[in-house]
Amino acid sequence: MATPVVTKTAWKLQEIVAHASNVSSLVLGKASGRLLATGGDDCRVNLWSINKPNCIMSLTGHTSPVESVRLNTPEELIVAGSQSGSIRVWDLEAAKILRTLMGHKANICSLDFHPYGEFVASGSQDTNIKLWDIRRKGCVFRYRGHSQAVRCLRFSPDGKWLASAADDHTVKLWDLTAGKMMSEFPGHTGPVNVVEFHPNEYLLASGSSDRTIRFWDLEKFQVVSCIEGEPGPVRSVLFNPDGCCLYSGCQDSLRVYGWEPERCFDVVLVNWGKVADLAICNDQLIGVAFSQSNVSSYVVDLTRVTRTGTVAQDSIQDSRPLAQQLPQPSAPLRRIYERPSTTCSKPQRVKQNSESERRSPSSEDDRDERESRAEIQNAEDYNEIFQPKNSISRTPPRRSEPFPAPPEDDLATAKEAKPSPAINSQFPVPNVEVLPRPPVVASPPPPKAEPAIIPATRNEPIGLKASDFLPQAVKIPQQAELVDEDAMSQIRKGHDTMCVVLTSRHRNLDTVRAVWTTGDIKTSVDSAVAINDLSVVVDLLNIVNQKASLWKLDLCTTVLPQIEKLLQSKYESYVQTGCTSLKLILQRFLPLITDILAAPPSVGVDISREERLHKCRLCYKQLKGISSLVKSKSGLSGRHGSAFRELHLLMASLD
Structure with a gap:
């Protein structure tokens, strides 16, 4: 049997x-x-x-x-x-x-x-x-x-x-x-x-x-x-x-x-x-x-x-x-x-x-x-x-047999459906004992009339080690496997430029993070802008975008010129981050900016009001410059076009 x-x-x-x-x-x-x-x-x-x-x-x-x-x-x-x-x-x-x-x-x-x-x-x-x-x-x-x-x-x-x-x-x-x-x-x-x-x-x-x-x-x-x-x-x-x-x-x-x-x-x-x-x-x-x-x-x-x-x-x-x-x-x-x-x-x-x-x-x-x-x-x-021939009602039944599952290749793949409790610390997943799988008996191939199913095993690891990706010359027969440092050094070969870029980015992020720990968000953004590396600005904005309360008017004056660069970037993630930041600024500050600029001049000297008015004028000028870019990109198709059209609607009051 x-x-x-x-x-x-x-x-x-x-x-x-x-x-x-x-x-x-x-x-x-x-x-x-x-x-x-x-x-x-x-x-x-x-x-x-x-x-x-x-x-x-x-x-x-x-x-x-x-x-x-x-x-x-x-x-x-x-x-x-x-x-x-x-x-x-x-x-x-x-x-x-x-x-x-x-x-x-x-x-x-x-x-x-x-x-x-x-x-x-x-x-x-x-x-x-x-x-x-x-x-x-x-x-x-x-x-x-x-x-x-x-x-x-x-x-x-x-x-x-x-x-x-x-x-x-x-x-x-x-x-x-x-x-x-x-x-x-x-x-x-x-x-x-x-x-x-x-x-x-x-x-x-x-x-x-x-x-x-x-x-x-x-x-x-x-x-x-x-x-x-x-x-x-x-x-x-x-x-x-x-x-x-x-x-x-x-x-x-x-x-x-x-x-x-x-x-x-x-x-x-x-x-x-x-x-x-x-x-x-x-x-x-x-x-x-x-x-x-x-x-x-x-x-x-x-x-x-x-x-x-x-x-x-x-x-x-x-x-x-x-x-x-x-x-x-x-x-x-x-x-x-x-x-x-x-x-x-x-x-x-x-x-x-x-x-x-x-x-x-x-x-x-x-x-x-x-x-x-x-x-x-x-x-x-x-x-x-x-249009089934045997249909009595107008709505034909569409239920049939369940989709067949591909057989397991080894015991390791049988565990894929039960991850360790570490995946979700707040909702720990109970452990379950995985019983040894009995030997698999080869079954005859399915009839050709069955629809082809792409086996999940094609997308799974097949037991390769790091050494399998290395040049033949570095493989040592008597060595069972390479230590991590040796493997990493071999993997880095031929990618010197990328390694330099990533190392520089990591160093720049450490510099910004050191300022961030002081609690001064504005200075952190200023330091990221001063580094003149858009990737660092993107990383920082992705954090600031998570909490709208971190945004202040003086922060907008620093970020808006960077947003203009991001919207013109060839990298999809940069454009997406720029759109998210601009949307936050428009929703949070555009009504305030237009109200302050439209208000009649005050009598006497009010230094804080003058500073706020100066920031609003600067932001308004920067937003006007970005609005033409947003309008030109609102005709694009796809998700970016959708984002730019939404921004164009939000910036309608600038006109």
């Missing part, structure tokens, strides 16, 4: 070239977990079936990069928003454009379909949230309240509320029937990137760039708990379908959290980088990430992941499969969502709380819809997914 092969907890499934240019957005279908939509700088929206190499359908019509995409729950419709502010809705089963929605004045950052009614919510860089009636191409409501770009929108499971997350560090809850804000949830200290409703209870989770996840009680409108210590900005979270835990897609790992009390149940290492979206299908969690024009998909076997546990059990790993783990009692359940049995009624209009922007279809809309097309690229896959 053949011995069963031990499989992995997480593995890479596939990597595809999704667009002719950079991918700018993507989303997974949450119902099936197998349908993927991608938006690109090539202005197209492409549809894919997970683990199949060919594009199913390509949707055209947008004339600027697609910044946000979203599938509705039955995966029949898709909506896409562009940098120009236009929104298009396609019917996937009919393979045609359904609606073109115009009204936003800047990038579309977030979209969501209403779970029951034929409505779409859109959030933009223009800070507005709009609710659209798909049937009539009209804007039902415009919600105003955020002061910066709206990054994420989610309808509640019962379709009565809308949650919004924005760069202004806040989460807001809107009542769709009344057309007004119900509550605002402050507390995050960085841009809020994602919000998710609990599938059953009145509970909301929000993830932020401040590396925290907060849980909000929607009955008492207060924070339930806060999970800190995330390894990076929180970009994607997902509740388990039964609501027992929350999954967080971290940098190269999946973390499983509980919230009453806050604790980490498990950490699974997944080399997915910055995962952009998550979905669950057949006890498997699917994660997708993009880089340039490539999109990668990954699988985590949830039957091998711990998702529940009492407080007393947090130090002991429950090694039973997920299906055998009993749900653990926690705090009393909150109120449960009452889902309607039919589609929800049309929201009422409340004139004093919202602005109606309903308009009749125009000839321009008709032209846009004629120019928007749905091109079927792969008829076989399209018919299988959207």
Whole structure:
């Protein structure tokens, strides 16, 4: 009898070239977990079936990069928003454009379909949230309240509320029937990137760039708990379908959290980088990430992941499969969502709380819809997914067998899913004994009809040592391995210039750090500028940007000339840091500068006021010089173009 092969907890499934240019957005279908939509700088929206190499359908019509995409729950419709502010809705089963929605004045950052009614919510860089009636191409409501770009929108499971997350560090809850804000949830200290409703209870989770996840009680409108210590900005979270835990897609790992009390149940290492979206299908969690024009998909076997546990059990790993783990009692359940049995009624209009922007279809809309097309690229896959012959209902079933895991190559890779507790000191991961793996019996190759899977083993180390990278002449047969110093000296050979640059940068940073320890931020920045090394300025600004309270008016006068250099740099990280610093200065000081310059002159001698006035004039002059540069770059495509357009809007008052 053949011995069963031990499989992995997480593995890479596939990597595809999704667009002719950079991918700018993507989303997974949450119902099936197998349908993927991608938006690109090539202005197209492409549809894919997970683990199949060919594009199913390509949707055209947008004339600027697609910044946000979203599938509705039955995966029949898709909506896409562009940098120009236009929104298009396609019917996937009919393979045609359904609606073109115009009204936003800047990038579309977030979209969501209403779970029951034929409505779409859109959030933009223009800070507005709009609710659209798909049937009539009209804007039902415009919600105003955020002061910066709206990054994420989610309808509640019962379709009565809308949650919004924005760069202004806040989460807001809107009542769709009344057309007004119900509550605002402050507390995050960085841009809020994602919000998710609990599938059953009145509970909301929000993830932020401040590396925290907060849980909000929607009955008492207060924070339930806060999970800190995330390894990076929180970009994607997902509740388990039964609501027992929350999954967080971290940098190269999946973390499983509980919230009453806050604790980490498990950490699974997944080399997915910055995962952009998550979905669950057949006890498997699917994660997708993009880089340039490539999109990668990954699988985590949830039957091998711990998702529940009492407080007393947090130090002991429950090694039973997920299906055998009993749900653990926690705090009393909150109120449960009452889902309607039919589609929800049309929201009422409340004139004093919202602005109606309903308009009749125009000839321009008709032209846009004629120019928007749905091109079927792969008829076989399209018919299988959207036009099955045995389909009784309009929505075909898309669930199938779980994605097969590649076999383990050795015992070391079997441990990759259980990192050491040192990964997260605040939420220690319980130790689990790894049993020896029985011998692997070779199995026959799979049939050729099966879709090709890129084995995760291709991306794993294959046992090379440092000496394997060294020239043949330096290898000594009798020496088992080189000592660290010898290996490093050999690695440095041929890289003298880079070593000199890095050594000089390290020395300059030590000089700045010595000044920083005195607590004088302004002098620290002055010393970094005096060194005349932009890399040191970037390193220092990346620290100062983390805390807005460190910024003062005199600091702006020193930093603004450096920002102008960074915005013109050929290095992407320099431009990104320059944009972040300039955005902080504009938000924090531009209103103050314009107010002081517009104020009438004071009577008598006021030295402190004169100094402040001098600083404001200097900053204003520097900002005017930068504004022309920002305006010239606001026409760029991609993420830099988006950042420059946002800065251009913030600098509008300078004109």
